[in-house]
Amino acid sequence: MADAGSMVTRLCWAAAALACSALPHLPRMPVWITVLTLAAFGWRLTAAVRRWPPLWRWLRMLLALIVFVGVYATYGTINGIEAGSALLMVMMDMKLLETSRKRDFQVLMFIAYFLVMAQLLFEPAMWTLAYMAVSVWLTTVALMQVVREERPLPVATATRLVARMVGLAMPVMLLMFLLFPRVPGPFWSMPTRGGAASTGLDDEMSPGSINALSLSDDVAFRVTFEGPVPPPRQRYWRGPVLHQFDGATWREAGRMPMWRSVTEPRGPEIRYRIILEPHDRPWLLALDFPQSWTGVRAFMTFDYKLVARRPVDQLTAYDVISYPEAVIDPEISDWIRSWSLQLPEGRNPQTVDLGRQLRRDYAADRDLVTAALRRFTEQEYVYTLRPRALIGAHPVDEFLFETRRGFCEHYASAFTVLMRAAGIPARVVTGYQGGHLNPISNRLTVRQSDAHAWAEVWLTGEGWVRVDPTAAVAPNRIELGLADAVPASDAAPGSILRRVALLQRLQISWDAIDSAWNEWVLGYGPDRQIALLRSMGVGDPDWRSLTAAMAIGLGIILVGLTAWLAWRYRPPTPDELLRLYRRFTDRLARQGVRREPWEGPQDFSSRAAGLLPAHAGAIRRITTGYVRLRYGPESDPRELDRIRGLLRSFRP
């Protein structure tokens, strides 16, 4: 490590690996860490080129203390994954400043591995894995280069070596992934991302809030049905149920007691499994009306919403049985009735008047509901992604009588207000509607753009009945999805994609891969592990049997690998060497450079190298290898591989 040139080469390798591992972290971190990192890289490389002495020890100590305090000041803690990875990053910068010996380089490369792993805590998606694979490869190559005493390996050789190393490690990794004992509970879950915003439904709704979601193509959840997939018009995924209205915004019934409902099974059942993306809120989505659920600790509120014990901050899978024809709440208590008739004083007077007018015209609740819906179909109402902004104090009036252009939340909100004014208990239900069925995986993908709002009215003898005013205005929204329901001028997500068949097929395939990744890799928890072992005939696997199985498996893999390597690197048989050499001379003979039978290998090599100067290097190297093995005292088994490798690319 003495000369400056090799130091610069080593540093460049290390810097490349570190940059690759650190890059995805930088956007998350405060700017000063990025600046510090660039400065540390710049100083160290310049120092190596200019042969500056290392920084004074006390200065390095002081710097380390400053950045430590800096991290603490920025995050208010040094715990958690945000602050922890920031700390890792600044410590990497500090280590870089003093890196000169082999051991320092090793430490640096291990920091790079840690940074790669930390990335997985933030974004456990598949593209992250692909990027990680590149980072790990680069870091391993760099690690190999920086600890070498001799000059660095050619990149192609190093790449091949690392590929082989990773390949050999792969079975061990797979086995440990499958068998490492997993314990249910928070121990395995990721630390929560404090305050990190994620898209999804809110527990309140005002004009434009769902509209905003409609632009997001993020996946909300995926569903696998046990039986046939229900048609789109039955696919109402129930989320927060909103009772409280202040004239513009709908909110959940905040002070409602924790009273739980029970769905009485009626009609056909639908069994399905939902894999829910984390949204940092406690509610779970389910088809109307969930009767039982497993796989997650949750309860059902009085308005038939599933709520988990903890916010959904990681990918969560659960199984639900729903009865779409169930009758819920044939009787309601007075306080639910009063909650469901609540209207703010003096807001939206025109709408309230219209509701009272309807009441006067229709005695039967059923007829009243139909009449209200008819208003949306018979008059000029437009379903659009770009409704005009409602800025007045009476947004419902404004929508219903003036703009007449709205998204689902406008219709649901207006309809519910109408019903309440007419004296029919009503509420807004938010959630998702529809979803896209992937023909490859036969799995339903529901995206944020499928977010929807509809209404529920309580009718005597029938209980709560779902009424979707949007379906009256734009039936296509329910049957076909958002992109087909809005006018072509409105850009809905995926609308361009949907028109190009190939792109669409690609999207479908990617979706299938992504959901398989979610289910089988990220969602591989204790229950799946146990199920897998059961299917392999292990009766009741506990952590002891898992550990034993893992140890035995590892033993088998290691013994197998050792045997294979021993076979691979066995001393070469002379026949094989001669065969390789003959192949070499045959190839040269085809170029007119024929070896005389009595011609010594070195004489032939220099003659051939003279005749084919372009291949002189390869000819010499192959000959040297051959001569060493055939006439030399020590037989290095790798030499034969080297010859084989050289010969593979030797095409004179």
Next chain:
Amino acid sequence: MQGKIALPEDSAGVAEQTRHLDAAISALNEIILGKTVQVRLCVACMLAQGHLLIEDIPGVGKTTLAHALARILGLSYQRIQFTSDLLPADITGVSVYDRDQNRFRFHRGPIFSNLVLADEVNRATPKTQSALLEAMEEGQVTADGETHPLPQPFFVVATQNPTYQIGTFPLPESQLDRFLMRIRLGYPGPAMERVLLKGDDRRAMLAVANPAITPDLIDRLQSRVPGIFTSDALLDYLQAIVRHTREETDYESGLSPRAAISLLRASQAWAMLHHRNAVLPEDVQAVLPAVVGHRLRSRQDGSVTDPDRVARTLLEAVPIP
């Protein structure tokens, strides 16, 4: 072409020692102009503990070569001019009665030197020749029942005029076998001859030349020669050559086992000169003309033919296995 087989790490000392050999060879080449191959063969012959026969017409530098060898290799040197009246005792030494001590005392002859130049060995009678050859073979001189060991290293360079000159007793084939190598010097090339004509007197240069190596080191190098690695593949090749001379009808008689050993030793010495720790087929080929030229007789003309041509024919007849 330099062999690129690295010496094993534990023989770093050998690498150091062979560097001295390089120095010696380049010093020799400064004196003996344009004869690099012959000079190398001479040194290889000495390393293999063999003896050298130089056969050529007078005046091409045979004596100068021998003298230069002794000088540069730092060996004690004796020249014995062979004549028809030279007696064996003139070579080995005589026992003289010492009257004071009342007994015979052995007076060592000129053969008690590291390097003995036996000049024009074919001018002496066969009896005298035999005395020399016996000493060469046994490394010792026996006189009056007493054995006197010759100094180590011991290296005989014999010169011989081509047989057609008058008044000579050419060495019989059986005696030729005692020499590890026979080389010819030949005329120098025109360019080299010009340098020779313009340059200093070679003898004057010899007088001021410094040894590049010590007898002690030569001794150590000699003992290392048999340790140069020979793989089975190489021995296959060497045996194939020997077998060929025995089985083919072109030769009056094949190579003897002694010739085979000589070929091996010479090849090992040649490999050592090229800083290799293993013998290659090329080493065998390089020393083959000098080692077998005087041992093989072509059946066609019945005479000892041009060694290069004999060796060439032999080489091209035996494929390297």
